[in-house]
Amino acid sequence: MSDGPSVDPRVARTRHDVLAAARAVLLDEGWERVTLARVAERSGYARTTLYRHWPQRLDLLRDLIREEGRLTHTAKTGDLRADLVAELEAFRVALTTTGFGSVFIAIGQQAGDDPEFADLNREMRAEGGRVLHGIVADGVQRGELASDLRPDAAIPQLVGPVLFRHLFEPDDVLDSEFVLSVVDWFLAAAREGEPVSPAPSG
Amino acid sequence: MSDGPSVDPRVARTRHDVLAAARAVLLDEGWERVTLARVAERSGYARTTLYRHWPQRLDLLRDLIREEGRLTHTAKTGDLRADLVAELEAFRVALTTTGFGSVFIAIGQQAGDDPEFADLNREMRAEGGRVLHGIVADGVQRGELASDLRPDAAIPQLVGPVLFRHLFEPDDVLDSEFVLSVVDWFLAAAREGEPVSPAPSG
Known part of the structure; x- marks a missing residue:
């Protein structure tokens, strides 16, 4: 809207x-x-x-998703871990309890065949990742995350595992604890001082 | 079969x-x-x-997926990074070039509503993650990965980002380089000596 x-x-x-x-x-x-x-x-x-x-x-779906996007976002506090957890938790809730999970996925699936769905997918992704992107960018700026970390690259690392569990591991619980573990996994790799792209070991 | x-x-x-x-x-x-x-x-x-x-x-789909699962798996060499890259790369290829990507996702979607699809999803996930699971378990045993790392917990971290990019970031390239970056991101968090679950920072 x-x-x-x-x-x-x-x-x-x-x-x-x-x-x-x-x-x-x-x-x-x-x-x-x-x-x-x-x-x-x-x-x-x-x-x-x-x-x-x-x-x-599609116009109605677009507004519905925009509205939902606004509702599920959180406000940044400046505490990196807490902000990541809150925002990813909001995504988890949208995915699991509001019925939007299957909408997101269906739009992603149809985006491959249909240019209008591709537009909607693009918009959904930009709006969906907006706050997470900002949290990561702030973390880099404050020196808490590796200076070479691109916020764009962080999003699949954070959202991907939650999406995977939702879609393919329905027997395993997708709860707040899982969200915490994903954030901590992310931070273990992305904190300043960690090499984000280690040299080849093999 | x-x-x-x-x-x-x-x-x-x-x-x-x-x-x-x-x-x-x-x-x-x-x-x-x-x-x-x-x-x-x-x-x-x-x-x-x-x-x-x-x-x-569904019986035909099951055999088709089993067959595909066998074809796409790689053989372990004992080189942790190389094995992770090869196996995740095989998944990327299955996802992007064989048409199986939309099958996997459709089965995951329908698993929520249909017990037969839920069974197929469970089987697909077990077979799909089998080799990755073994690579991580071997890495833990050799002391290259954190001793408290559960292979089950590693799978969403490796496969999730690839799935996310395929489904929601079709404008960004899902190529071998992306697979490499996911593996290195994983290793940065999971190498022995890294805390997999850091203490709360906030």
């Missing part, structure tokens, strides 16, 4: 109600059911109203 | 031909098209023959 400050309050209300209905459909019925028709039905608004705001299903 | 040594050669031949056809359908047409009907057509065998060997589509 890019509603400016001067948006008509009725429009804002409509958007808010419809997005809330879309979120409810997602949680209760799965993301495949998040269509303009079903969300119109659930929200009580006319389909024509929805089409005016979101010409296509 | 669990064909024993005394299997009828005609049966072995049929299985081989059909699995080759299934693999070709997967690569050329996508994994949704890997059905008994389509694979029968492509292989030139009768549907009834296929149903005798694989009563359900």
Whole structure:
């Protein structure tokens, strides 16, 4: 949503109600059911109203994900480990308890075949990684993380293990303790003084 | 496939031909098209023959994945870094070039809703991680990796970042260099002498 400050309050209300209905459909019925028709039905608004705001299903999904992205981010405190844990924990919760996990993954899967999904995937990744990126950049600037560490390179190291456990290790618990272990693993490799890219050993 | 040594050669031949056809359908047409009907057509065998060997589509998928698992594994040499790189590189190739990437992910996604897919996911993960598990266990035994490192815990750290880049960072190159960086990142945290679980800093 890019509603400016001067948006008509009725429009804002409509958007808010419809997005809330879309979120409810997602949680209760799965993301495949998040269509303009079903969300119109659930929200009580006319389909024509929805089409005016979101010409296509993808537009609605995009706003839903943007909204979710805003909700799940944390505020930085300047404590590197605590900030990493809080932000990765927010991602874990989004992945496991809100139904957004399967949405993220489905978008990633479809991005390979469909340019519109590729755009959405790109946007989702930029918005999803924004705060983590900032935490790592701050850590580098304060000298707590290796000076040659690129924040972009840190994101797969932090998010990847959580995603892997969610997708392929459902028998193993994906809990706060796992998130802590991923952050500590990351810090063990990335703290200032550790070589991020050790010389070949073999 | 669990064909024993005394299997009828005609049966072995049929299985081989059909699995080759299934693999070709997967690569050329996508994994949704890997059905008994389509694979029968492509292989030139009768549907009834296929149903005798694989009563359900899932049985065929299972054998296809087992076969792929065997093909993509590497042989350990005892050089920790080289072995990790070779095995993770084989996974990268399977993920990016064989069409199996979307199969793995689709199975992971469906495992949440479907007990048969959950079984297949479990088997795929055990077989997929078997060699990596052994490499890490050997590294611990030789004293090259931290003695308190559990091989199970290492797998998400190695495979997760590769999976993340494949799924969510298609604009960034998932190449051999990325695999190297993941292994070195892992080793920086997991080498003997590094604390795998540092004390809280915050």
